[in-house]
Amino acid sequence: MTHTVLVTGVSRHIGARLASMLAADPEVTRVIGVDTVPPPSYELGGTEFVRVDLRSPDIAQVIAAADIDTVVHMSLVSAPSKGAGRSSMKEHNVIGTMQLLAACQRSETVSRVVVRSTTAVYGSSPHDPAMFTEDTEPHEPPVHGYAKDACEVEGYVRGFARRRPDVTVTMLRFANFMGPGVDSPITRYFLQPVLPTVFGFDPRLQFVHEDDAIEVLRRTAMEDHKGTFNVAGDGVMLLSQCVRRAGKPTIPVPSPAFRVLGDLARSVGLMEFSPEQLALMSHGRAVDTGRVCAELDWKPKFSTAAAFDDFIRSHDLTQGLPVKLIDWLSGVGVGGGKAGRGRAEGGR
Template identity: 55%
Template sequence: MTSGRSTRAPGVVVVTGVSRFLGAHVAARLVADPRVGRVVGLDPSDPVDELVPLLTGVERVRADPGSVGSIIADLHADAVVHLALATAPDKQNGGRAAMKEQNVIGTMQLLAACQRAPGLRKLVVRSSTAAYGASFRDPAVFTEDTEPRAVPRGGFARDILDIEGYVRGFRRRRPDVTATVLRFAPFIGSIAETTLTRYFAQPVVPTVLGRDPRLQFVHFDDALEVLHRSVVGEHPGTFNVAGPGVLALSQAIRRAGRIAVPVLEPGLSGAAGVARLLGFGRYSLDQVDLFVHGRVVDITRLTNEYGFTPRSTAAAFDDFIAGHPDRTVLGPTQLALAEQAILDGIRQVRATVRERS
């Protein structure tokens, strides 16, 4: 049962980014709620095959946030849920420039369309705790009112700051619309598939020498619950969404049954190369800074407003482990390749330092 202020459930909900994991699951959950009339998914791309069954009952429109124009007004949308954010650049699809175009310009144009929709009553925007950055100047715990102590290095974090700035402007122009911004900690869980889950799924996990940052996660199912409640309830404001408690990086690696390989901080790019060689993806500066400094947020405002507390960070991480039972370490050939790649990365860093000195 949804807690919070009573409100009439929206008749038409528009969800952006339904071709992706998060958007598809949110749209499916809303379709299953008899209080919601119609769910319309906006996305320029078709979903992958495994997500198609989730979208049964979702009216799909091929459009990105930047080209919605009058679609939202024509649909007489009561609520818009904006989830179409890229968290890392994709070199095959335009790299950082395309990522910023989608995140920043796309959000700006979507909000312009929302502003012109006279019947809109609710806006829910996916944000991230990356908005706080990650540096040695950080407080022990961030609240929603804490300003970043340094400009984030990562592109995604900078995009988030721009997006939230646009939402603040929208709130001033449309005070009649309930605007909810959800700053999610990194998703984790048995079915979540992210850069972070791939990081912890590696048999050999690179860490920064001398650092053991404190981390927080939010279980994917709990993220869905908060998003759902934001749509069918009345929750204006900005909220941190994370599991209570923390895990040190070393604890998380041990729980996952993996092997930690400490490297020099500049050499983490070499360790990321190992991940690419072994098929585990890539890291952005947002992830690198998180692995160096960590980040912990306060969720008091969330629990008070929603009457809901996500499961703990440790419990969410344990569910991730249960969903990834393969604990096989690297074989001799892969281990030799991994060790050599890490050593090469460290040697390159040392060579660069000598040249500059």
């Protein structure tokens, strides 16, 4: 039985929803949520909030004082916050994870650690396989931003697992979150009035609905599932299919201009295109999820296409029109099927 759970990153939507769900579980006696800023109280349910910066040693005191037995690390951030630069983001992601794992290593009560990672660790290049498995080495390992942070975090997590073989360590590589409550660089991109695309490329994209992501996190927090797992909705969508469904006009631009447009958008607080996002928008990425489905005896409720449909409906991007009608009017089939490699139209 799981007794006391620590969830990091509860000021963000997915972390808050997970903490609230765990707090409502009768097998969980206590959930402590930590972050540098508190979330809205209505999102936490029965979670006890503690303000802690993971970069400080204070997290060890929280784990020791509460006799934590399960840690769910949700605190990785994918883009710098307003007023904070890239260096602060890296410190939060990497140094914060190091401090958390050091506290877990010293703890006599922690027996399960779940870490949220990302499929961005595989990178995006024209030489990628059609599907990445958990054992596939990236052709071009990430060297920038969030993806590089995630690679470093995974390295520290593997080191922790070797030093504490008695602890069940689960690493979850999520595709881009999608759903009504998700606020991320990719969702902000689709909410812009005009969408820049990389000229000559039509990348394959893969999403995981927030409900499916939270269910996988809940299961791995409550059960022992040691290892690394890709998590995504079934199928893929071409960017062109996403754009048609969102009903947005596009501006195809050369890749250098795409980055410049992203910098301009960031300067006015709209969005940011990091180098890894530029690579994703050029070459795409898809992962195989057979391992997590077999391990958990689980199947996502939302395909990639269904997750995207739920997102655009929640923001009324279809203006009340059924998604299937939009597909028909656009002259495209239902997205999310087996689109093959489908990487680029005239460019690799």
